[in-house]
Amino acid sequence: QVQLVESGGGLVQAGGSLRLSCAASGHTMSSYAMGWFRQAPGREREFVAAISRGGSRTSYADSVKGRFTISRDNAKNTLYLQMNGLKPEDTAIYYCAAKTTPLNSDSRYRRFYNYWGQGTQVTVSS
Numbered sequence: 001q002v003q004l005v006e007s008g009g010g011l012v013q014a015g016g017s018l019r020l021s022c023a024a025s026g027h028t029m030s031s032y033a034m035g036w037f038r039q040a041p042g043r044e045r046e047f048v049a050a051i052s053r054g055g056s057r058t059s060y061a062d063s064v065k066g067r068f069t070i071s072r073d074n075a076k077n078t079l080y081l082q083m084n085g086l087k088p089e090d091t092a093i094y095y096c097a098a099k100t101t102p103l104n105s106d107s108r109y110r111r112f113y114n115y116w117g118q119g120t121q122v123t124v125s126s
Contacts (some may be wrong), residue, residue: 002027002115004096009120011121016086016124022079022096022117030054030074033103036081037110038092038122045095049081059107060071064090084126093119 008020009067029070049070050059069082077109079096097113106112 001024001117002029002032002098004098004117006026006094006096006113006117006120009077009094009122011123011125012086014087014124014126017084018086018122020081020083020094020096020120020122022081024077024079024098028073028074028083029077029079029098032098032100032115033107034072034079034101035097035107035113036079036094037097038090038094039105039119040089040092047093047108047110050103050107055105064081083122086122088126089126091122091124093121095119 002024003026005023012018033053036048037045038048039045047061051070055072067085071080096117098115099113
């Protein structure tokens with residue numbers, strides 16, 4: 001199985017940028033489609049973005065499309081989320097996750113992911 005550790009969260013002003021990283025260990029990350037989810041206080045964990053095993057295909061939630069970019073470096077076993085134009089409503093704990101099945105329509109649903117990181121806090125001030 002794979003272990004996932006997120007980093008790169010922090011406090012940023014509205015309009016600013018952050019880049020999150022997710023380091024994978026224990027198994028090669030190229031075996032998994034990967035995703036980012038987030039959870040704000042009092043809300044359900046929601047889909048943010050997903051990427052195919054090789055990185056050629058991506059999927060985004062409408063709320064982040066055009067502002068966030070998911071990418072991966074399989075040689076470094078690392079997943080990224082570049083977040084630009086941050087808004088206060090982007091404040092949440094961000095989680096990376098790995099799924100053993102390919103990127104497809106179920107990649108937006110957390111129940112299809114097999115492994116999760118512990119999360120990293122992103123806070124956007126207005």
